[in-house]
Amino acid sequence: MTPAGLRIREAAAYLGISRNTLLRHGPKPVRLGPRTVVWTRASLDAWLASKSATTARADADAATEIAVHAIRQARNPSPKRRHR
Secondary structure: OOOOOOHHHHHHHOOOOOOOHHHOOOOOOOOEOOOEEOOOHHHHHHHHHHHHHHHHHHHHHHHHHHHHHHHHHHHOOOOOOOOO
């Protein structure tokens, strides 16, 4: 770790993702020079928290959809189909 932050290998390991995923989908790095970028732990933690909140929200939405579908099925069961 540099005093300013984590290099790409360290940041990717910290998040548990590949370096490519970090570069494509992760938080923006801080540029220290023409060929040097780092990520702060605060930006990595904030990015993880936002991903956790998004995942939790998506899980809750999916659970709601399943519950609504089950209620609709209980109220209006589909007619039984006869096999020929």
